[in-house]
Amino acid sequence: ILNVEQSPQSLHVQEGDSTNFTCSFPSSNFYALHWYRWETAKSPEALFVMTLNGDEKKKGRISATLNTKEGYSYLYIKGSQPEDSATYLCAFPISGGSNYKLTFGKGTLLTVNP
Amino acid sequence: NAGVTQTPKFRVLKTGQSMTLLCAQDMNHEYMYWYRQDPGMGLRLIHYSVGEGTTAKGEVPDGYNVSRLKKQNFLLGLESAAPSQTSVYFCASSYFAGPYEQYFGPGTRLTVT
Numbered sequence: 001i002l003n004v005e006q007s008p009q010s011l012h013v014q015e016g017d018s019t020n021f022t023c024s025f026p027s028s029n030f031y032a033l034h035w036y037r038w039e040t041a042k043s044p045e046a047l048f049v050m051t052l053n054g055d056e057k058k059k060g061r062i063s064a065t066l067n068t069k070e071g072y073s074y075l076y077i078k079g080s081q082p083e084d085s086a087t088y089l090c091a092f093p094i095s096g097g098s099n100y101k102l103t104f105g106k107g108t109l110l111t112v113n114p
Numbered sequence: 115n116a117g118v119t120q121t122p123k124f125r126v127l128k129t130g131q132s133m134t135l136l137c138a139q140d141m142n143h144e145y146m147y148w149y150r151q152d153p154g155m156g157l158r159l160i161h162y163s164v165g166e167g168t169t170a171k172g173e174v175p176d177g178y179n180v181s182r183l184k185k186q187n188f189l190l191g192l193e194s195a196a197p198s199q200t201s202v203y204f205c206a207s208s209y210f211a212g213p214y215e216q217y218f219g220p221g222t223r224l225t226v227t
Contacts (some may be wrong), residue, residue: 002134032213043204044157046215091155098164100145100211101172104157 004092006105012078020076021108023090027071034091035064035075035103044089048074077097080112116140118219120205127195135190135222137205145208146188147164147172147216148180150201157204163188164211195226 005024013019025033032051036044048057053068061078077084087109091102121136125204137146148160159172163182177199179191188207192199206216 034213034215043218043220044216045218049213049215051213059213069142091157097213101147101159101162102216103159103173106154106156 004089004090004103004105006088006108008108008114009106010111012111012113015081017075017080018076018078019080019086019110020074021110023073023075023105025071025073025090025092027069029096030068031093031096031100033066033068033073035073036089036091038087038089038107039061040086047088075108077110079108082114083110085110085112102113118205118207118217120203120219120222123220124220124223126227127192128227129196131192131195131226132191133195133224135203135205137188137190137207137219138186139188139205139207139217140186141207141209141217142185143164143207143217144185144210146166146182147206147208148178148188148190149204149206150174151204151221152201160190160203192224195224196206197226200226 035047038044048064050066055066057064063076066073087107089107091104094103118139147162149157158174161180166185169180181189202221205219207215208216213221
């Protein structure tokens with residue numbers, strides 16, 4: 001079983017703060033790295049799928065970077081708002097091809113205080 | 115487009131009872147997945163399907179069976195429920211294998227007493 005580690009486990013920030021958190025994954029046999037946003041009482045929603053070393057993706061105030069050689073991805077939120085409060089999950093495929101299956105990290109719980 | 119739907123939303127079972135959870139998607143996706151989510155454990159893959167008529171085991175398949183008789187539906191069965199199967203179950207689908215987004219259903223909260 002491959003380990004996907006996320007840090008920190010939880011984070012409290014004030015509205016307007018910028019923040020970032022980390023996803024670490026095995027650097028060998030890289031296929032892709034997925035980020036999901038999971039609000040309380042809802043279901044996970046895809047943010048980004050990243051495939052190339054050095055990839056940067058952006059959606060509004062949220063962006064992500066990828067370093068496949070060292071096995072990490074950062075998720076950044078600029079100017080956090082209370083509606084950004086959620087658990088942010090990263091996921092890494094444990095195999096490719098037709099058996100593409102994701103292993104999820106335990107997530108980073110972000111709370112943005114107004 | 116309803117996306118991914120799950121039935122039921124909540125269920126309470128007694129130990130030893132059986133039930134089936136239904137997942138349906140209207141996006142013509144090939145791949146479908148069943149996960150369970152437990153506190154402190156994150157999402158874990160139970161079973162998945164790479165297309166109509168196919169199923170495969172995930173990380174935690176014991177105690178569950180699945181069927182995919184129609185492309186749009188993926189059923190998860192518990193033949194003899196155990197308290198350890200108390201969890202929130204999520205179904206997901208994706209267009210195909212590979213770096214595609216997975217779309218999740220709203221979840222089913224199952225309690226086994």
